[in-house]
Amino acid sequence: MTSPSIKRDPPHGVDAPPRHTRGTPGYRNTNWALFAAGFSTFSLMYCVQPLLPLFADHFGITPTQSSLSLSLTTGLLALAIFIVGFWSSRLPRKGVMAVSLFASGILTLGVALTPTWHALLAVRALQGLVLGGVPAVAMAYLAEEVAPTDLGFAMGLYIGGSAFGGMAGRVMTGLLADYFDWRIAMMAVGALGIGSAVLFVMSLPASRHFTPQRGGGWEAARAGIMTHLVDVNLLSLFALAFLLMGGFVTIYNYAGFRLLAPPFSLSQAAVSAIFAVYVVGIFASALFGRLADRHGRGAMLCLGVGTMLLGILLTLSSALAVVVAGVILATFGFFAAHAVASGWVGQLARGYKAQAASLYLLAYYLGSSVLGSVGGTCWELAGWKGVAGLIGTFLVLGLALSWRLYAVIGRQPAQGPASATKAR
Numbered sequence: 001m002t003s004p005s006i007k008r009d010p011p012h013g014v015d016a017p018p019r020h021t022r023g024t025p026g027y028r029n030t031n032w033a034l035f036a037a038g039f040s041t042f043s044l045m046y047c048v049q050p051l052l053p054l055f056a057d058h059f060g061i062t063p064t065q066s067s068l069s070l071s072l073t074t075g076l077l078a079l080a081i082f083i084v085g086f087w088s089s090r091l092p093r094k095g096v097m098a099v100s101l102f103a104s105g106i107l108t109l110g111v112a113l114t115p116t117w118h119a120l121l122a123v124r125a126l127q128g129l130v131l132g133g134v135p136a137v138a139m140a141y142l143a144e145e146v147a148p149t150d151l152g153f154a155m156g157l158y159i160g161g162s163a164f165g166g167m168a169g170r171v172m173t174g175l176l177a178d179y180f181d182w183r184i185a186m187m188a189v190g191a192l193g194i195g196s197a198v199l200f201v202m203s204l205p206a207s208r209h210f211t212p213q214r215g216g217g218w219e220a221a222r223a224g225i226m227t228h229l230v231d232v233n234l235l236s237l238f239a240l241a242f243l244l245m246g247g248f249v250t251i252y253n254y255a256g257f258r259l260l261a262p263p264f265s266l267s268q269a270a271v272s273a274i275f276a277v278y279v280v281g282i283f284a285s286a287l288f289g290r291l292a293d294r295h296g297r298g299a300m301l302c303l304g305v306g307t308m309l310l311g312i313l314l315t316l317s318s319a320l321a322v323v324v325a326g327v328i329l330a331t332f333g334f335f336a337a338h339a340v341a342s343g344w345v346g347q348l349a350r351g352y353k354a355q356a357a358s359l360y361l362l363a364y365y366l367g368s369s370v371l372g373s374v375g376g377t378c379w380e381l382a383g384w385k386g387v388a389g390l391i392g393t394f395l396v397l398g399l400a401l402s403w404r405l406y407a408v409i410g411r412q413p414a415q416g417p418a419s420a421t422k423a424r
Helices: 025-046 049-059 068-087 093-111 117-131 133-145 148-179 182-203 217-229 232-260 268-295 297-314 320-348 353-408 417-423
Strands: none
Touching: 025 068, 025 093, 025 117, 025 133, 025 148, 025 182, 049 068, 049 117, 049 148, 049 182, 049 232, 049 268, 068 117, 068 133, 068 232, 068 353, 093 117, 093 133, 093 182, 117 133, 133 148, 133 320, 133 353, 148 182, 148 268, 148 320, 217 232, 217 353, 232 268, 232 297, 232 320, 232 353, 268 297, 268 320, 297 320, 297 353, 320 353
């Protein structure tokens, strides 16, 4: 039975097309397109985060309830990634991502028109389903089309686009909501997402190392999933994704509530400006992707998680400058660790790469959905100390997993799938 995510060998005597390498037009176009895809996906997903206090006031709901506008989206996104990851072996990768980007942009415009809280949640839930096309396929596309020696940098730029999109979505909606209205803010972000989708379609090269598969069905998908679920190293990366993303989204879910309240009492515009520190994720992901290629993923993963833990400890301060510094460090550490871990999944997976990426992202967004809402309960019971304690617990567990990966397989530089498999 043919694996649904392993390309077929070219006919005898026919060389396979070369993979994109740094400095080539295909590599540059791929990076531009995937940067735009990450930008659009994360800006549309997280644009509601600075609006959570406004939703609580406007609709008369609790902070935990307001977080559902994000948790529902990420929870259904996790389900969509899992489903699309299976079907992606049969559908063109570029087409799947393009449909996802255009549909999610249109639905964001629809959020601005919803008359009630439950209607808003329904549209955001639907948006989570359509957003799954990009994260389910993007990492598999890069692993197939980019040379292993340049994969870390390309993956880092994709994650960097995600960071820039998350920053732009948060800052734009926060500022526009402060000066105009949250509905106008959502319409502006939706239009930006549609523009990013156009750039993506115009830039991304067609797949050259992927052949849509027919047959195999659920049996082949199950075989691929079970292959990864018995791999202790991949399971460690999946658990790490759950913990890191859960902690990270909890920071941004409730930091706004803290900064709007005494002793800080900042305006909505000021809180949104602080969220601009999210942009450091662009530099962290690109930098650590390259460092992992040179010095090994294990050490860089430990460094990223440790930096995030230090950042959350600093947010306990009562000095605004120290709190902002803590948010910056936590953001930097998260994107550094995510860039390293996500690239490692594609290298450790022996075949069934789309399913491996889907499992990683399933854990990633389930962490956002489940742990992000749990953080609301901690906020209501113990304020920011409760939130920071919860996140700190996640990160200590994440650091233990990272150290295990470093000790077992992570001491050597990345050298492509062959070396990764051997290291197992």
